[in-house]
Amino acid sequence: QVQLVESGGGLVQAGGSLRLSCAASGLTFSSYCMGWFRQAPGKEREFVAAISRTGVRQDYADSVRGRFTISRDNAKNTVYLQMNSLKSDDTAIYYCAADQAIILQPIPSRYDYWGQGTQVTVSS
Secondary structure (H helix, E strand, O other), X not given: OOEEEEEOOEEEEOOOOEEEEEEEEOOOHHXXXXXXXXXXXXXXXXXXXXXXXXXXXXXXXXXXXXXXXXXXXXXXXXXXXXXXXXXXXXXXEEEEEEEOOOOOOOOHHHOOEEOXXXXXXXXX
16 A cells, blocks of 8 residues: 655744655655645645656756755655745645656646645745
8 A cells, every 4th residue: 555644844934944754655666756746725736846766857846946855765765845945825735746657747637646745834
């Protein structure tokens, strides 16, 4: 049974930082591209960042590029999202997802497995 478990969310002031983690089990982690998505109240789920199987390639939404960094540790079956210079617009539930495709995908429906999400709240 595949499980993706996010952690590291919380309440932070604008300009602050958080590091999200997503621990994967029940799958061959290194065979999956990993992505982070977020969903704010009343809005659709949107792409944040994705990383290739080996970690060599990353992709970011324009809204977070230069502030967020996605990384992975295949030995620990974990993907991370370092979030710096947080803004109130970053407030959302953050989800990690696994995709067995070779190319990085920004479309949620293309991902095979999802975590339960972790809440990030940025106060202004």
